[in-house]
Amino acid sequence: MPTQVGVEAAADLLQVEQVCVHYGKIVALKPTSFAVARGSLVLVLGPNGAGKTTLLKALAGSIALRSGHVVLAGKDIGGVPAHQRVKYGIALVPEGRGRLPGLSVKENLDLGWHAAPPSRRGSYATGLEEVLTLFPPLRERLNQDCSTLSGGEMQMLAIARALLAKPTVLLLDEPSLGLAPKAIARVYAALAQLNAAGLAMVLVEQKAVPLPARRETTIVLQNGSVVFQQNRRPSGDELAALYLGERAA
Amino acid sequence: MSGWIGRKLEMAALVLVIIAVVAAPLSGSRLLVYYFTITALYASVVIALNLLLGLAGQVSFAQTTFMAIGGYGTALMTVRLGLNPWLATLLAMLLATLAAFVIGRPLLRLRGHYLSMATFALALGTYSFVTAAMGLTNGGIGISGIPPLEIGDVSFAEPRTFYILSWIFCALVLAGYMLLAESHVGRAWRALATGQDIASTLGIDVPGLKLMAFVLAAIVASVVGSLYVEFTSFVGPDLYDINIILSLFFMLFVGGRGSTVGPIIGAGIVVIVPQLMSGLERYQNLIFFVILLLLLLIRPAGLLGRMRESVPLTALLPGWLRVTREGGTA
Secondary structure (H helix, E strand, C coil): CCCHHHHHHHCEEEEEEEEEEEECCEEEEEEEEEEEECCCEEEEECCCCCCHHHHHHHHHCCCCCCEEEEEECCEECCCCCHHHHHHHCEEEECHHHHCCCCCEHHHHHHHHHHHCCHHHHCCHHHHHHHHHHHCHHHHHHCCCEHHHCCHHHHHHHHHHHHHHCCCCEEEEECCCCCCCHHHHHHHHHHHHHHHHCCCEEEEEECCCCCCCCCCEEEEEEECCEEEEEECCCCCHHHHHHHHHHHHHC | CHHHHHHHHHHHHHHHHHHHHHHHHHCCCHHHHHHHHHHHHHHHHHHHHHHHHHHCCCCCCCHHHHHHHHHHHHHHHHHHCCCCHHHHHHHHHHHHHHHHHHHHHHHCCCCCCHHHHHHHHHHHHHHHHHHHCHHHHCHHHCEECCCCCEECCEECCCHHHHHHHHHHHHHHHHHHHHHHHHCHHHHHHHHHHHCHHHHHHCCCCHHHHHHHHHHHHHHHHHHHHHHHHHHHCEECHHHHCHHHHHHHHHHHHHHCCCCCCHHHHHHHHHHHHHHHCHHHHHHHHHHHHHHHHHHHHHCCCCCCCCHHHCCCHHHHCCHHHCECCCCCEC
């Protein structure tokens, strides 16, 4: 029995309403809607070319919407340019780990901290200490060029950098791609910790992920349309049928 | 570790430059003072180009256009309108700033080679325009009688006083570059140079910061354009022809993109080395370009560029000539 206040607190942080993206004449993402509550997880699954990255880019502002709304904390940010969306609380951990060769690990983290709005930024030392506690391997590498990092370390850096921007919703594009099982476990342990602490996430992956969440929605995309959207994860067989079924149809 | 070596190299180069700049007038050679003055002016333009290309990763050929705005703007405002040369320098600079905004704003929103292509056309067009617009620029004859800068009784027509002025200006440009390179803006430039999308998701206003670098480079180029003609009292199309653009890029690439003192070293080499070969006359350019090519093959990142890109001299030899340490051929 939630009270009025309870309803307020549990209100959806991010509402994605009928978001649709075209690349020229090609429809990359058909109208898609979902809501992200505070501390919840939205898992977006689908094979290559299903429109997962397109969806994240549309949320982050890297590509323009054809139609639809992206409402963050009551504000429609669908027309806000990418570099200003960070200030509203959306941070993207891009596909390919967002390498910026030539910049040291610390410079990457500095960029993340600068991206946060001054009101939420907090002290640099505290922010740095938080992400280094979450990802200890980065501590020894602070002054190294980030192009010398291993895949796992680079993924940790990309997440740490996004966290320093103090997002309310973290978007992650295939953080497990190309990583060794050990590195995947490490990255996902950190993500589970962040989600448990109340950070809302929209996570894109190709296959099921080891991330427990209290509140979650799973969306499966296939050829730019939603073929599954429920508050539970599809079983392995279900997922296989979804990936293959649409193609056969 | 390589960063530390790079910093030591930069420090050594800076000390070398300071010693050379102090020693040149003491040597009593008027020619040396003249070439060092030209070095200071070109070095300033190249430091600004380095900000645009070395930090922000934007390839622009527009530096000579903005130098021409400074040079011709100053010439016209002083000779034809009788304005004070300081005021003319300032007004020409404002004109260059405005031009940079108008040219840069649409071009820098695009990705890829649009900026390079458009500014290359602009550079060629600038030369054609100042040659062809007889009524305004006197065409190939140019405009002479440009008054020198003066402060009270001190006239900067005197080579030694102008020498000091040119190096003070160069030092200011270098200091500005260093401050910006170390700031958040410098980091943001380096970030957008390698990943525009990543940079924008990190809150970096990519078109805005590219425009800022472009305008700053234009401002420096314009002031150098003014200073140059106020020193030589003459402006003509040859100051802005295609050779000058190539020289600016050579200065930057020889000195080292993204390095701090590199542009000064590069400018010094490109200005002074050809003078040392004056006995060779006809072959001077050929020999000079061969030297530059060899240098860039051995150190692709330039003299003060990052060490990890350096290539051993033997790599230039054909395979059958390369002897490995074990005694076999590589």
